[in-house]
Amino acid sequence: MRSKLVAGVTAGLLTLGGLAGCTDDDTPVARGNGTGKVGVILPDTTTSQRWGSDDPKLLKAAFDKAAVPVDIRNADGKAENFTRIADEMIAGGASVLLLANLDADSGRAVIAKAKRAGVKTIDYDRLTLNGGADYYVSFDNEEVGRMQGRGLVKCLKNKGVANPRIAYLNGATTDNNATLFKAGSDEVLQPKYDDGSFLKGPDQSVPRWNNDDGRFIFDQMWQQTGGAIDGVLAANDGLGNAAITILKRVGKNGKIPVTGQDAETQGLQNILAGDQCMTVYKPIKKEADAAAKLAISLYKGQPATAGARVKDPESGAYVDSVLLRPTEIFKKNVGDVIDDGFVARKTVCTGAFAKFCTRNGI
Numbered sequence: 001m002r003s004k005l006v007a008g009v010t011a012g013l014l015t016l017g018g019l020a021g022c023t024d025d026d027t028p029v030a031r032g033n034g035t036g037k038v039g040v041i042l043p044d045t046t047t048s049q050r051w052g053s054d055d056p057k058l059l060k061a062a063f064d065k066a067a068v069p070v071d072i073r074n075a076d077g078k079a080e081n082f083t084r085i086a087d088e089m090i091a092g093g094a095s096v097l098l099l100a101n102l103d104a105d106s107g108r109a110v111i112a113k114a115k116r117a118g119v120k121t122i123d124y125d126r127l128t129l130n131g132g133a134d135y136y137v138s139f140d141n142e143e144v145g146r147m148q149g150r151g152l153v154k155c156l157k158n159k160g161v162a163n164p165r166i167a168y169l170n171g172a173t174t175d176n177n178a179t180l181f182k183a184g185s186d187e188v189l190q191p192k193y194d195d196g197s198f199l200k201g202p203d204q205s206v207p208r209w210n211n212d213d214g215r216f217i218f219d220q221m222w223q224q225t226g227g228a229i230d231g232v233l234a235a236n237d238g239l240g241n242a243a244i245t246i247l248k249r250v251g252k253n254g255k256i257p258v259t260g261q262d263a264e265t266q267g268l269q270n271i272l273a274g275d276q277c278m279t280v281y282k283p284i285k286k287e288a289d290a291a292a293k294l295a296i297s298l299y300k301g302q303p304a305t306a307g308a309r310v311k312d313p314e315s316g317a318y319v320d321s322v323l324l325r326p327t328e329i330f331k332k333n334v335g336d337v338i339d340d341g342f343v344a345r346k347t348v349c350t351g352a353f354a355k356f357c358t359r360n361g362i
């Protein structure tokens with residue numbers, strides 16, 4: 001009884017807040033209490049397979065299941081698109097925005113505008129630094145980096161390389177996740193540089209996570225070091241594949257372990273072929289479901305609880321958060337990703353990869 005009352009009061013307040021909200025042209029728009037839509041803005045379709053296929057598909061399914069209207073759009077790598085889409089959604093009466101930002105500046109500006117209009121915001125996968133979103137839903141991204149570091153150590157050990165020299169292809173400096181991934185892998189690898197058992201090679205961030213840039217950067221690293229690279233800490237599968245493309249060109253693929261992230265089809269195939277050491281599987285269905293659950297509560301004007309808090313390192317403020325657990329994938333457990341329903345066997349085990357699947361009992 002009591003909780004019903006509290007919920008009712010909260011809903012009322014949210015509705016009032018929503019009614020008071022205005023768009024930039026000062027037209028009042030009613031929000032919350034089951035009106036409008038949930039708007040989702042994803043960053044691009046080229047830096048990881050997930051943004052163009054998995055996230056939109058899984059988010060749509062979660063909102064459809066709850067019969068909550070959702071508008072899912074992609075900024076195609078451009079901050080101006082991100083901003084324009086957000087403006088359109090806010091003007092169109094969205095009551096909640098779910099955002100995977102392209103950079104902190106444009107993300108922060110969108111959150112500020114949303115707030116002024118009484119629109120609730122959820123940082124999806126990427127925390128907007130100093131943004132002050134109402135919620136943040138992601139994975140334990142430092143753990144993703146630790147898994148990459150530990151995975152690389154394991155693969156190098158299996159290859160029996162003494163004093164291996166590590167090259168880095170880090171994610172975009174504009175993505176807070178890239179900072180967290182790097183912090184995680186540093187935690188594992190720095191002590192090894194300090195005790196001299198590993199050697200630190202070239203270490204670069206790839207602007208905007210651009211895979212073509214990643215290939216170019218790795219090519220330069222290879223040439224500048226005269227091929228003195230024994231392992232590659234690549235921040236995701238796309239950048240891992242960028243390194244593998246160059247390693248293939250110089251006939252070193254499969255000899256030099258490369259890490260990744262996302263369990264993309266190509267990443268899984270690279271692992272099965274022996275060209276990639278490991279990937280980090282992040283069950284995106286759980287991320288989409290958790291974000292949708294919060295968004296649906298906010299949409300209906302009901303109280304929403306995230307369960308954890310994350311400190312925004314820039315503002316020092318705590319953001320209510322859901323942080324999910326990633327999983328390491330090596331050749332021996334590629335099948336787990338298929339069993340989890342993330343990707344179909346026939347998609348991975350196609351053409352030249354069929355024999356690798358059979359060989360690995362997939």
Ligand code: BGC
Pocket residue numbers: 047048050125126171175177178209236237261262
């Ligand atoms: C995401 C990764 C993705 C990368 C590039 C990161 O913020 O967490 O899953 O591979 O962006 O799009």
